Amino acid sequence: MPDVVNRLTRTFLEDYLADNSVLREIEAEFSAANIARVEIGDTSLGQRRNLVREFYAGLRWDHPEDISKFVTVASYFLAKEDLLTDQKRALGTQAEITHPLQRFIDQMKKCGFEWRDG
Numbered sequence: 001m002p003d004v005v006n007r008l009t010r011t012f013l014e015d016y017l018a019d020n021s022v023l024r025e026i027e028a029e030f031s032a033a034n035i036a037r038v039e040i041g042d043t044s045l046g047q048r049r050n051l052v053r054e055f056y057a058g059l060r061w062d063h064p065e066d067i068s069k070f071v072t073v074a075s076y077f078l079a080k081e082d083l084l085t086d087q088k089r090a091l092g093t094q095a096e097i098t099h100p101l102q103r104f105i106d107q108m109k110k111c112g113f114e115w116r117d118g
Helices: 007-020 023-032 047-056 064-091 102-110
Strands: none
Touching: 007 047, 007 064, 007 102, 023 047, 023 064, 064 102
């Protein structure tokens, strides 16, 4: 059975987390979704990226139960960014504000998922 969430989609979330999150938050959200952390041994990519990959290694990408766990984690970060983006728009700090996870949202649509603000 093919992966429900393809590698490119997972990479977009990984990139976001590596650039915009902190270890404590990544650990908390993946653990709260009951995703096992599997040591991968590679520490050359940076702590946040390695941590995400260790949690990804604990998921079976062709199993609905594990996909649900992944979506739970992604939903937390999407909702967080929705709130921050809405606040920036309300302040009028920038003429055009693009959701930081827009590439991830677009790619999830290709996997059959849809994100509705909040």
